[in-house]
Amino acid sequence: MTKVLHIHPVSPQPRLLREAVEVLRGGGLIAYPTDTTYALGCSIGEKSALERLIRLRRLDDKHEFTLLCADLSVLALYAKVENPDYRLLKAHTPGAYTWILRGTHEVPRRLMHPKKRTIGIRVPDHAICQALLAEHGEPIMTSTLLLPGDEYPLTDPVDIRNVLDGQVDMILDGGFGGLTETTVISLVDGDGPEVVRQGAGPVESIF
Incomplete structure (x- = not known):
């Protein structure tokens, strides 16, 4: 049975964050x-967790994964x-953008596009994400909660619990989520x- 933590969307409880990070570090x-x-989300090096995510979303081998990062300080590593691209990223992070960049050797091969060797980088403007990343101490491998056959991501925590019970180890219930995914920009x-995908992040200021 999946554990559900009711976490405050503005002031996340440190005890709950530690519990969530224990789950991530435990694979x-x-x-x-x-x-x-x-x-x-799962920790970067956890192959079994990644395989579960792939099965859950039915992703193919060309799917481009994203690293959720607290800030740009880890950018050069991954x-x-x-x-010029760094200045653009700095001006638009944190925010509702996913940036497609060429990955380094620090990124596990299974997370990158098999031919292009690219990876998504995302710096979220969200208290729970930032607190989770701070507690974890490194980026989190992330993918939108958009399930096969669905037109939109799940937004209601009750629906998320009903659908994902037994398929994920933990749900952080921070209230209702949004329907619009990030804007994806390739560099x-x-x-x-x-612009690969226009989403929640405005594109007018990108150019």
């Missing part, structure tokens, strides 16, 4: 709220970024930003 899979939608080609 668990969690569902949690972000500044856009609810998401699924991604290759040119100075891979070196020709400036390319």
Whole structure:
């Protein structure tokens, strides 16, 4: 049975955050709220948790995974970024954007696009996410809680519990989530930003 933690969306309880991080470090899979939608998350090196996520979402081998990061301080470790691109990222983080960048050797191969060797980087503007990342001490592998056959992500914590009970180890209930996913911007080609998906983050200020 999946454990549900009712966590405050503005002032997350440290005790609950520690409990969630214990699950992540133990190889668990969690569902949690972000500044856009609810998401699924696990620790970067946990292969079994990642495989569970892939099965749950029925993702193919070309899916581009995203690292949820507290800030840009870890960027150089996981991604290759040119100075103009870094300035763009700095101006729009934290926020509702996922940035597609070329990954470094620090990123497990199974998290990157198999041919392009790219990875998504995301810095959320959300108290629960930031507190969770601070407690965890490193990025979290994340993917939108959008299940096969659904047009929109799950938003109601009650629905999330009913659907995911027994399929994830923990649900962080931070209230209702959003329906709109992040805006995805690719910075891979070196020709400036390319909008891959328009979502919650405005694109007008990107160009």
